Amino acid sequence: MHGWVTIAKWEFIRSKQRFDRKSLLLLFILLILLTAASYAAVRTGLNMNNDIYQVAVTDPDLVSIIETDQRFEVRIVDKYTARNIGDKADVVIIGTNVYGSGTRKSAAAIEALKIALKNYRESVLISFNDINNTHPVWLTIHYLERQENFQVLRTDSGTPATSEGSGTPGSNQDEISALEREEADADETVPTTITDLQPKSNGKLFNEQEFATPTTFNPPIPFTSILYSFIFVFPIYFISQFYSSSIMDERTNRKCQLVLVAPLRGMDIVIGKTVPYLLVTMGILGVVTLFIKGLPLDLEMLKNSILILAVLFPIVLLFFALSFFSAILSRSFKELTFATVFLTVIVSGYLFFPAVFANVHVVSSISPMTLIVHLIEENTIELNEYIFSTLPFYFVAVSVYVFGTYIFREEDLFTQKPITEKILDCIELYLIGPFGSVFLLSIILIPFVFMAQLMLIVMLFNLPFPFSVFTMIFLSALIEEIVKSIGIFTLMKKGLVPMNFKSAVMLAVFAGAGFFVGEKLLLIITLAPIATSVFGLVMNMGALLLIPLIIHIAGVMIISLGLYNRGVKYYIPLVVLAGIIHSLYNIFILRGVLFG
Numbered sequence: 001m002h003g004w005v006t007i008a009k010w011e012f013i014r015s016k017q018r019f020d021r022k023s024l025l026l027l028f029i030l031l032i033l034l035t036a037a038s039y040a041a042v043r044t045g046l047n048m049n050n051d052i053y054q055v056a057v058t059d060p061d062l063v064s065i066i067e068t069d070q071r072f073e074v075r076i077v078d079k080y081t082a083r084n085i086g087d088k089a090d091v092v093i094i095g096t097n098v099y100g101s102g103t104r105k106s107a108a109a110i111e112a113l114k115i116a117l118k119n120y121r122e123s124v125l126i127s128f129n130d131i132n133n134t135h136p137v138w139l140t141i142h143y144l145e146r147q148e149n150f151q152v153l154r155t156d157s158g159t160p161a162t163s164e165g166s167g168t169p170g171s172n173q174d175e176i177s178a179l180e181r182e183e184a185d186a187d188e189t190v191p192t193t194i195t196d197l198q199p200k201s202n203g204k205l206f207n208e209q210e211f212a213t214p215t216t217f218n219p220p221i222p223f224t225s226i227l228y229s230f231i232f233v234f235p236i237y238f239i240s241q242f243y244s245s246s247i248m249d250e251r252t253n254r255k256c257q258l259v260l261v262a263p264l265r266g267m268d269i270v271i272g273k274t275v276p277y278l279l280v281t282m283g284i285l286g287v288v289t290l291f292i293k294g295l296p297l298d299l300e301m302l303k304n305s306i307l308i309l310a311v312l313f314p315i316v317l318l319f320f321a322l323s324f325f326s327a328i329l330s331r332s333f334k335e336l337t338f339a340t341v342f343l344t345v346i347v348s349g350y351l352f353f354p355a356v357f358a359n360v361h362v363v364s365s366i367s368p369m370t371l372i373v374h375l376i377e378e379n380t381i382e383l384n385e386y387i388f389s390t391l392p393f394y395f396v397a398v399s400v401y402v403f404g405t406y407i408f409r410e411e412d413l414f415t416q417k418p419i420t421e422k423i424l425d426c427i428e429l430y431l432i433g434p435f436g437s438v439f440l441l442s443i444i445l446i447p448f449v450f451m452a453q454l455m456l457i458v459m460l461f462n463l464p465f466p467f468s469v470f471t472m473i474f475l476s477a478l479i480e481e482i483v484k485s486i487g488i489f490t491l492m493k494k495g496l497v498p499m500n501f502k503s504a505v506m507l508a509v510f511a512g513a514g515f516f517v518g519e520k521l522l523l524i525i526t527l528a529p530i531a532t533s534v535f536g537l538v539m540n541m542g543a544l545l546l547i548p549l550i551i552h553i554a555g556v557m558i559i560s561l562g563l564y565n566r567g568v569k570y571y572i573p574l575v576v577l578a579g580i581i582h583s584l585y586n587i588f589i590l591r592g593v594l595f596g
Helices: 003-017 021-044 061-066 079-083 104-127 171-185 224-252 256-260 266-293 299-329 333-355 362-366 368-376 383-406 419-431 438-444 446-460 467-493 501-526 534-539 546-566 568-589
Strands: 053-057 072-076 091-094 097-100
Touching (some): 053 061, 091 104, 097 104, 224 368, 299 368, 333 368, 362 383, 383 446, 446 467, 467 501, 546 568
């Protein structure tokens, strides 16, 4: 039996032992109570807006009508009291006349009263259950796909260039005309009862209306992708907390020493501790997928559900990788909490923010959650879309696990080294390994740069142009210079290479060349969806080869020679200087876009 299988069985059994029967019973009771409370809140309309508006009326018949809205507290007064009630009521109704007190709250109360009366009138009409007579006007709703147009670059004629797949200005009108012809030829059935106006079940969690009256028409829920993202990400975050706390508990109680002395490789231990939590998480996500999509009734629905899980898998892997690495780097549960929350917020932002613009903006393709939204809406996804959205997750997760495995040893697990020292230990152990070199290290760290730059796009693309591009250029260059030089910094700080001019130059050449080679390979594979945007141009400086190679080497050369002459304490200023020079080159390349 493989070593990791044994570790996985031990981890599963140990996790079960952390909860005794009383704890499990208590959790089960709390779950039932929470479900009951949620159901009661939904049934009773529990809210915090009860009786926030005071209404005085002279007609008792109005009381039952107005009180259908829980926001109003109604009292009956005579006409003399109503005329002199002053600011004791937000709204006064004398007969059929409505008066306000002139305050902002009174104006809001009058608007709320209009809505309440409209809803009451609608409920009375619906109570007859004769929709054709009570609602002579009804709507058949068609949802059109929005045309995307993400291109800030302009053509020679001065008109905005459209991205591939964008339609002409009249394309929407053509679609509407086609729908009208289709509707005229179809045998439409006029709804006869109010139930015909309700959204029909189509396998989606958020159903869309097919029929409506002008008063019952509800626009689609905006940003449903955020709701889907939360539903899927919350179980991942929840299980990852147990995963990281399990590793941290073994470190603080030094139980992990027994595993370290066993005849097992570090990789077997890490895989064995991860697999049980990974399987449980994917099982929960499978249940969530069935809840949203329903049971797969044919091969197409089954394929769709499997694709959703395939998109979710790299997300789970990245969350677990960061949780694992945080548990190794942290010196206490307090540090672990800070590290996991910080990293989770970053990854959640990476997932949530682009998904807001699903079906609106091509920048949404950065997030795998956009693919999930498309799959839930019964659309298909292309292989290049899957690669672009998920490949950075795979690369970063695997890299984090590999570096974490390097320091899964007694020297780092049971010491109080600061986080920065442990990170340098990871890099040191890689560089002194049989395949370690600054050339390969630059290639391995490129996915981290790629994800960081994609996150910058998410944060900056909605800012005014060209401020967003200038900021993107500088921060991207800064991140690249840090990644290229971190190996050289580690070698010099740890004294692993002789401190001379020749070694500084050679390390800079290899680090810059490695980053150049890996960058071009990764961008060729993944950058196609946003290649036509100015942000894609910032990340991939065109077809030039020799000049970018020289710039990459020159930037890291500044840092390497600076470390040789001034020492490692000047690392940060040297990185900033190299980043500025790199940014000036990028601005020069983009001068036509930035300055017209």
